[in-house]
Every structure is written in C-alpha cells, then in structure tokens.
Amino acid sequence: MNWIRNAAIGLTVAICASTPSFSNEIGNAADGEKLWGECKSCHAIGKDAKNRVGPHLNGIFGRRAGSEEGFNYSKGLARMGKDGLIWEFDLLDRYIENPKAFASDTRMSYRGLKDEQKRADLLAFLRRYSDNPGDIPEAAPTVAGTDHDVDPSILAIQGDPEYGEYLSSECTSCHQLTGDNDGIPGIIGWPAEDFVIAMHAYKDKYRPHPVMQMMAGRLSNDEIAALAAYFEAVEP
Amino acid sequence: MKINRRLFMGGAAAGAAATTLAAPMVHAAGHGKPKVVVVGGGAGGATAARYIAKDSKGEIEVTLVEPSRSYYTCFFSNLYMAGFRELGSIAHSYGKLASDYGINVVHDWAIGIDREARTVSLAGGATLNYDRLVLSPGIDFVDGAVDGWDVTHQNAMPHAYKAGSQSELLKAQVEAMPEGGTFAMVAPPNPFRCPPGPYERISMIAHILKEKNPTAKIIIADPKEKFSKMGLFQDGWSRHYDGMIDWIGGDFGGGNVSVNPHDMTVTIDGEVTKVDVCNVIPAMKAGKICDMAGITEGNWAPVNPHTMQSRVDENIHVLGDASSQGDMPKSGFAANSQAKVAAMAVRSALTGSKLFPAKFTNTCWSLINDNDGVKVGASYEATDEKIAKVDGFISQVGEDAELRQATYEESVGWYAGITSDMFG
Numbered sequence: 250m251n252w253i254r255n256a257a258i259g260l261t262v263a264i265c266a267s268t269p270s271f272s273n274e275i276g277n278a279a280d281g282e283k284l285w286g287e288c289k290s291c292h293a294i295g296k297d298a299k300n301r302v303g304p305h306l307n308g309i310f311g312r313r314a315g316s317e318e319g320f321n322y323s324k325g326l327a328r329m330g331k332d333g334l335i336w337e338f339d340l341l342d343r344y345i346e347n348p349k350a351f352a353s354d355t356r357m358s359y360r361g362l363k364d365e366q367k368r369a370d371l372l373a374f375l376r377r378y379s380d381n382p383g384d385i386p387e388a389a390p391t392v393a394g395t396d397h398d399v400d401p402s403i404l405a406i407q408g409d410p411e412y413g414e415y416l417s418s419e420c421t422s423c424h425q426l427t428g429d430n431d432g433i434p435g436i437i438g439w440p441a442e443d444f445v446i447a448m449h450a451y452k453d454k455y456r457p458h459p460v461m462q463m464m465a466g467r468l469s470n471d472e473i474a475a476l477a478a479y480f481e482a483v484e485p
Numbered sequence: 486m487k488i489n490r491r492l493f494m495g496g497a498a499a500g501a502a503a504t505t506l507a508a509p510m511v512h513a514a515g516h517g518k519p520k521v522v523v524v525g526g527g528a529g530g531a532t533a534a535r536y537i538a539k540d541s542k543g544e545i546e547v548t549l550v551e552p553s554r555s556y557y558t559c560f561f562s563n564l565y566m567a568g569f570r571e572l573g574s575i576a577h578s579y580g581k582l583a584s585d586y587g588i589n590v591v592h593d594w595a596i597g598i599d600r601e602a603r604t605v606s607l608a609g610g611a612t613l614n615y616d617r618l619v620l621s622p623g624i625d626f627v628d629g630a631v632d633g634w635d636v637t638h639q640n641a642m643p644h645a646y647k648a649g650s651q652s653e654l655l656k657a658q659v660e661a662m663p664e665g666g667t668f669a670m671v672a673p674p675n676p677f678r679c680p681p682g683p684y685e686r687i688s689m690i691a692h693i694l695k696e697k698n699p700t701a702k703i704i705i706a707d708p709k710e711k712f713s714k715m716g717l718f719q720d721g722w723s724r725h726y727d728g729m730i731d732w733i734g735g736d737f738g739g740g741n742v743s744v745n746p747h748d749m750t751v752t753i754d755g756e757v758t759k760v761d762v763c764n765v766i767p768a769m770k771a772g773k774i775c776d777m778a779g780i781t782e783g784n785w786a787p788v789n790p791h792t793m794q795s796r797v798d799e800n801i802h803v804l805g806d807a808s809s810q811g812d813m814p815k816s817g818f819a820a821n822s823q824a825k826v827a828a829m830a831v832r833s834a835l836t837g838s839k840l841f842p843a844k845f846t847n848t849c850w851s852l853i854n855d856n857d858g859v860k861v862g863a864s865y866e867a868t869d870e871k872i873a874k875v876d877g878f879i880s881q882v883g884e885d886a887e888l889r890q891a892t893y894e895e896s897v898g899w900y901a902g903i904t905s906d907m908f909g
C-alpha cells in the first residue's frame with residue numbers, strides 16, 4: 250500500500266548540495282522553491298540556517314521528529330519523536346497536508362497544502378538540503394501519494410454521538426474529559442475531521458504510538474466517526 | 486412493584502450525610518426507581534457506580550458500599566515506596582460520587598447476600614434491596630498459602646498488596662534496614678492481582694536501597710518460572726541494580742518456601758536465610774463476599790463476558806480481580822474497563838437503554854527506575870466462552886531513554902485519567 254517502502258532499494262544517488270540535479274524526481278524542485286516562499290517566514294534552510302519561529306530544515310529527511318537541539322517543540326511532536334517517528338517522505342507529506350491532523354498540538358500555524366503535486370514539489374525542494382536522500386523514492390513514482398489521504402467516503406460518514414459516548418469510555422481510562430494534557434494528550438473539542446484523520450493515521454500506523462495503533466486498529470470507520478462526533482462536542 | 490426496603494437517604498443530597506452514616510435508617514420505599522447496589526469502591530466498583538449513575542441520568546438509584554473513607558490505589562503504591570509519589574497523592578475520597586453523581590455512599594461492610602430476596606446485609610445492621618448487584622470486592626488471601634504466615638503476621642511480614650497502611654509499613658521497614666541487610670519477597674502463584682506488581686515493587690525497593698543502602702540484598706522466592714515483562718525487568722535490574730537482586734524461580738525451588746515471622750527467617754528449598762524485611766504476597770482469591778454470595782467456582786467468580794454477569798446468578802455482576810473472565814489480567818485498568826461494560830448492561834436491563842457489543846482494553850505500565858518506564862497492553866472482546874485477547878503490544882528491551890521517559894510520563898497521565906474516571 251505504501252509505495253515508499255517498495256521504492257527501489259540500493260539506487261545510488263549523487264548528492265550535490267549546492268547545485269543539485271536529480272532525475273526522476275518525485276516533484277519539481279524549482280516549483281517547490283516558489284512554494285517555499287510561504288514557509289520561509291518561519292523556517293530557514295541552506296547554509297548557516299538557524300532555528301527561527303520554526304526549526305531550520307536542513308537535514309529534515311531522516312531527522313527524528315522533535316529532535317532539533319535548542320528548538321522548543323510542541324509536546325505532541327516531541328512525543329512522536331520519542332516514540333520513534335523519523336521524518337521520511339511519506340510522513341512529511343502527510344504532515345504538510347494537514348499539520349494539525351497529524352500532530353494535534355503542533356505550533357506550526359499552517360493550514361496545510363491539499364494539492365498532492367505541490368506537496369511533492371515542495372518536498373523535492375526540501376530534500377535538496379538533506380544529506381541522506383537514499384530513502385527517498387527515486388523511481389518514477391507514478392502513484393505518488395494516492396493512498397495518503399483518508400478516503401473522502403470515510404470522512405463523509407456522519408458519526409452517531411450517542412454511540413461515540415459509549416465508545417469513549419474506552420478512551421477516558423487514559424484521556425481526561427477536562428482536556429488535560431499531562432503525559433497523555435487531551436482529545437476533546439477537536440474538529441471531527443481532524444479526529445478522523447488522526448485516528449486513521451494510527452490505524453494505518455503512520456502515527457507511531459503502539460497503544461493508539463492498537464486502539465484505532467480495532468475501531469471501524471463508523472466507530473471512529475462516532476467518537477469524532479462525540480469528542481468534538483465535549484467542552485472542558 | 487413490590488415493596489422494597491432501602492436506606493432512607495438517596496438522591497443528590499445524600500452525599501454528606503451518607504458518609505457520616507452512624508445508625509442505619511431504613512424505611513419502606515414505595516414503588517420507585519430500579520436499584521443498584523455496588524459492593525466495593527475500588528477500580529471496578531467506583532467506576533461502575535459512577536457510570537450507572539451518570540448515564541442513567543437519575544433513572545437508577547445507586548448505592549455504593551465501601552468500608553474505607555479513603556481509597557488508596559494499589560497502582561502507584563510501589564512508586565510511593567520509592568519516594569516518587571506522596572502517600573496523599575494516591576488517596577481518593579468518595580465525596581464527588583455522592584455530591585456530583587447522587588450516589589448513596591455507605592461506609593460499611595457487606596456481610597451477607599440473600600440472592601433469593603435480593604438483599605445485601607451490612608455489618609452496621611442495615612439491609613439494602615437491589616434489582617442488580619455489582620460486586621467488585623477485589624482480592625483476599627488464600628488461607629495457609631505460605632507456610633508459617635497468616636494475616637495476624639502482616640505487621641512483621643507485610644503483604645502491602647492492599648494499599649494504605651500496609652504500604653506505609655513496608656516502606657518504613659525498608660528504610661530502617663541495617664546497612665547491607667536483606668530484603669526478601671515471597672511472590673504469589675498465578676493468577677494474582679497485577680502480574681507485574683511484585684516485580685515493579687522489587688525495582689522500586691532496589692531504587693531506594695541503591696540510594697540509601699547500596700550493599701543491601703534482595704531475594705525473591707517465586708513459585709513461577711516466568712513472570713510478566715520478565716525480560717524487561719531483568720534487563721532493567723542488570724542495568725540499574727547489578728548484583729543486588731537474586732530471583733529464585735519455581736524451577737530452582739522458589740515455590741518451596743516457609744517463613745518464620747518470629748525470628749524473621751525465610752526457608753527457600755531447605756535453605757534458611759535470616760532477613761531484615763520480608764514481604765509476603767500470598768496466593769489470592771476473590772474477595773470473601775463472593776464466597777458468601779455463593780457465586781464462586783474454586784477461588785474466583787466466573788462471569789459472562791458480554792455483560793460481566795455472574796454465571797451463577799444473572800442479577801449479580803462481578804468485576805475486576807474477583808471475577809474469572811478469561812484472558813484479561815487482574816489490573817485496575819481491566820477492572821475499570823469491565824465496569825463500563827457492566828454499567829451499560831445494567832442500564833440496559835433496568836431502563837432499556839441500548840446495548841452495544843462489549844469491548845475491553847488493558848495497559849499496565851511499570852516503573853523500573855527513575856524515568857525508565859515500560860508497558861504491556863492488549864485489547865479484548867467478549868466471546869461466549871471468555872474475554873478473549875485480540876491484539877497486544879509490549880515495550881522492547883533496548884528502547885532509548887527518551888522513549889522510556891515518555892512511557893513513564895504517559896503512566897502519570899493515565900493515573901490522573903483513571904482516577905478521575907473512577908471518582909469523578
């Protein structure tokens with residue numbers, strides 16, 4: 250299902266950080282550079298890049314989430330890093346598609362980039378500044394990203410909040426209804442769509458936490474929708 | 486509707502009065518709401534009482550019978566022994582269950598159950614009627630399980646397997662150990678409350694000893710050949726407490742044990758050792774009230790996995806440690822999870838609310854040392870025969886320090902979550 254894991258292994262890639270030129274790129278880095286304009290008010294990249302409002306993005310591919318020394322990450326991203334999340338193409342792709350859905354409490358106030366081609370372009374640009382693009386697909390990714398999003402028909406399911414309330418009792422053994430965020434993140438009052446995307450990210454094992462992967466793994470699409478509908482309406 | 490007898494106090498105003506119930510006041514209630522009596526205000530009982538009261542929105546009258554005014558959680562009592570928690574932080578009162586949920590909290594012991602008449606009699610003399618009874622009395626110890634020990638010796642050789650004064654006592658004894666002294670634990674056979682509990686305790690005691698008394702020794706006599714998270718604990722013990730802990734498993738005579746509380750000796754497979762502290766954790770069985778109700782088979786009370794109803798009497802639901810249900814371990818997390826399934830089933834039976842398929846989960850975190858947390862967990866579903874494990878996970882040996890710290894922090898979050906799920 251996930252093309253990146255099947256990407257040609259052992260392809261040797263010549264790297265040249267200053268004037269990179271790749272064949273068979275996943276996106277068009279020149280177009281990506283234009284999109285970068287929006288990112289650079291907060292992020293720096295390239296020679297001497299420093300952390301600013303956001304962390305610098307040199308070497309972002311292969312970097313552990315939340316690990317850039319001296320940068321104050323949101324708890325959620327830091328936790329994902331501890332849980333073992335390493336930024337690779339598919340995860341970065343999901344993250345910039347909808348940052349809040351990927352990491353609920355991320356401080357990156359960016360609404361996300363829905364257009365798949367544009368994301369590919371932007372990532373093609375970013376990867377030029379990573380030393381280790383060996384784990385980036387070099388084969389022509391004709392199917393790039395098609396399985397990333399949650400199917401619109403899943404997002405369209407209207408959850409039954411009453412059922413959600415019953416199911417929620419499984420969640421509240423750990424997550425507090427006050428929305429308290431200590432050690433275990435708060436999950437109330439999220440937009441239902443973000444909740445659904447996040448749960449499917451666990452179900453598909455993009456989000457790394459084993460308890461949540463297990464919990465989400467056994468929930469049906471209807472049950473996830475029901476929980477999303479219920480929790481959306483809970484106020485602290 | 487037949488005439489029921491019930492405690493005079495009920496409804497939201499009962500809280501403060503109920504907690505100071507001196508002499509039982511009984512009157513004849515006319516017709517009225519269906520009644521649920523919950524015996525035991527621990528992980529299973531408090532959760533069940535709260536969910537039934539909350540979700541029935543006043544349609545069901547809930548009475549909770551629990552002798553203690555403060556519930557000390559066994560979970561995190563090991564952390565208390567190592568100084569990671571204050572005793573007060575693991576104590577919880579029943580005030581909110583009374584004031585915010587209208588539960589009639591009666592501080593008394595249930596001493597008899599008449600299943601025919603559907604009544605519970607209390608040590609204080611009152612009798613409570615029920616339409617459904619929930620029993621979550623936790624565990625008691627099997628008489629004569631450890632040669633030389635019975636509860637009259639629990640001061641000399643504490644079990645600390647019901648939290649509170651026993652936890653304080655054991656902690657004080659460990660802190661008073663002479664330099665280079667010996668701590669012994671007699672570990673219980675399966676099944677028992679909290680499978681990783683004894684080994685987390687060993688870790689926590691090793692933690693204080695390493696700080697205060699680094700030449701002290703720890704011996705564990707264990708009837709089992711394997712225990713929960715064994716690889717993780719043994720790895721942790723060798724990393725943090727190398728050479729301090731001697732675990733004698735069943736294959737090396739660890740089950741052949743007797744103790745002498747008068748001269749403080751432990752005999753393991755014929756070898757007598759003089760010890761300074763001895764933590765005896767005997768074999769366990771369902772809280773005695775289950776036996777009195779006549780719903781046990783062997784040491785435990787078998788239940789129907791879909792609803793947690795007793796296999797013997799469908800008007801009684803048994804939760805938590807006391808039940809025998811299949812694959813779930815006896816843990817607070819499990820009792821809390823089962824309580825919600827039972828609460829739904831009770832409401833459905835008494836008020837006709839929707840009955841959804843039962844689902845259960847469990848995760849047990851353990852702390853091995855400062856910020857070195859591990860976890861094991863699984864999800865379960867009800868089959869006709871038992872609560873059956875569906876899927877699970879366990880921490881891995883060799884995880885980095887950051888993940889272990891995050892796991893510990895998660896357990897702290899879980900503690901806050903489950904205790905507010907129990908007590909409101």
Ligand SMILES: Cc1cc2nc3c(=O)[nH]c(=O)nc-3n(C[C@H](O)[C@H](O)[C@H](O)COP(=O)(O)OP(=O)(O)OC[C@H]3O[C@@H](n4cnc5c(N)ncnc54)[C@H](O)[C@@H]3O)c2cc1C
Nearest residue numbers: 525527528529559560595622623679805806816817818820
């Ligand atoms: C050292 C230790 C560490 C643990 N750590 C964890 C952990 O980290 N995570 C976890 O999930 N679990 C843990 N546990 C297990 C957990 O404490 C139990 O599994 C859980 O408390 C079981 O809930 P319960 O409702 O069955 O019983 P309990 O919580 O013991 O509640 C039973 C209650 O019933 C009352 N009672 C008994 N008889 C009567 C009667 N006749 N009338 C009225 N009231 C009565 C008792 O006073 C008690 O309050 C640990 C246990 C120990 C000992």
